[in-house]
Amino acid sequence: MSRLSGLDLLRAIAIVWVMLFHSFIAGGLGDSYSWLSRYGWMGVDLFFVLSGYLIGSQLLKPLSQGESPSLRDFYVRRAFRVLPAFLAVLAVYFTVPAFREADGIQPLWQFLTFTVNFLIDYEHNKAFSHVWSLCVEEHFYLVFPWLALWLARRPSAKRFVCVCVALVLAGIAIRGYVWIFEMLPVRDLEDVERSFGRRFVEDIYYPTYARLDGLLAGVVLAAVRFYRPSAWARLQAKANWLLLGGVVGVALAMWLFRDRVGLIGNTFGFPVLSAGLALLVASAAGREGWIARCRVPGAGWIAVASYSLYLTHKQVFHFVSETFGAQLEGRGLLAFAAYAVATLLAGALLHYAVERPFLQLRDRWARRRPAASTGGEGGSMPSAEVASASQPTA
Structure with missing residues (x-):
């Protein structure tokens, strides 16, 4: 199958961006690489946008044509796609503690229930904590198909826009509330049950309900493509202007996040970045x-290997450092x-x-399925889109 090289390039940038971030956090590269910890986390949000667009496309294309995906x-x-590699790494984590x-x-x-991002004790249990983003992806896979089917029953641009705006505003409100009422009171305190930084990770950065902006942005792109194809064609005719706008938008988000755990970035920065x-x-x-x-x-x-790289890179950094x-x-x-x-070798x-x-x-299983039943994961998608299908990496 052919692939969309532009999406592959963005996926490669995302995983390298994340690995560079963790190379300082989990590895032993030293203070000269401390700058990597500043904005490397944004690679996670790039993965979320890619997932929203690609998974959204797989489901919204047949729905836009009046078909019901399986x-x-x-x-x-x-x-x-997700479980075999994840379970293999998880088995090593729990049978070989030195691997952590x-x-x-x-x-x-x-x-096993993908609830780590809601329940984690980040102060004491950091091993395999980067699986939080996989949890967010899994929750998206679980809920979005049903939401898409509900919205497609009576397609309405107004209703779709209202849902999107409501999700963005809800995210802003949740993060703002947590920062003002949970984090701010303990910002300068040391002898507290949960520190300022821990509350940031556990209550803002990890929970799915606070990190929907990227996935939503990707779904919006997919909706425009398949429900407003003429508008999508006009956008594609100005692809380089989109690229310039994207660079400006990311730069603005970096400015908003100049204080990584500040109020402004963590309320309005995420939708701007997305x-x-x-x-x-x-x-x-x-x-x-x-x-x-x-x-x-x-x-x-x-x-292609980004998922495997995502699952193994922090452990490898630690092993090399030790x-x-x-x-x-x-x-x-x-x-x-x-x-x-x-x-790269471990991945x-x-x-x-x-x-x-x-x-x-999986491909052999799909070929044995009736042709009409493959639409749920992209059977009606162009081959390049199927080959570039979303991977839950961040």
Whole structure:
């Protein structure tokens, strides 16, 4: 199958962005790389926008044509996509404690039910904590198909806009309330049950209900594409202007988040960031814009393996730091290369040993299904879109 190289490039940028962020947080690259911790977390939001657009496209295209996608097939294909690699890594976490990047870890049942992002004790249980974003994705997969079916029963642009505006305002209100009434009172206190920073992570940054902006922005793009195709065509004709607008939007979000845990960024910054990233995704979703025609060696493979890289990179950083940290300290590019090579090797191992075989098994299962039943996961999507289907990585 052909792939949309622009979306692959954005996916590669997203996972590299996140890994660079964690290379300082979980690795041992030293203070010279501390700048990576400033904005690297934004790669997660890029993944959310990509997921919203691609999963939204798979479901909204048949709905826009009056067809009903098979939710059974959708969930089965998502299970093939997400669970094998995740369960393989989870098994190692709970059977080989030395594999963990931190000592404490949440109970197994929370990982199996994808509730870690709601229940985590971040002060004591940081191991595999980056799975919070996978939890957000899983909640999206669970709820969005039913919401899409409900909205498609009587298609209404007004109702769709009202739902979108309500979700954005609800996110702003929730994050603002938490910051003012939960975080601010303990900002300068040390002897409290939950510190300011811990409340930020547990009550704003991780919970699904506070992080819907990126997924929503992606779904809006998909809705415009399939319910307003003429408007989408006009947007694609100005793909490079979309790219410029996206860069400006992300830059504005970075300015709003100049205080990473500040009130302004964490209330209004997320929708601004998601809007900017959505413009980048719109620019990359066609074939005419600069980013859609850009070819970066290795970006396609990184995009394909991004889920495996996401699941393993923090553990690898920790292992390299614990094993070779003393020898690599102060070695600059050599240290960076050592971490990068180890991460790519671990991601490749998981991808080729677990992830890819189950994707091939999924494809064989899909070929045995009646043609009409494949629409739930993109059977009616163009091949390039299916090949670039969303991966829950961040």
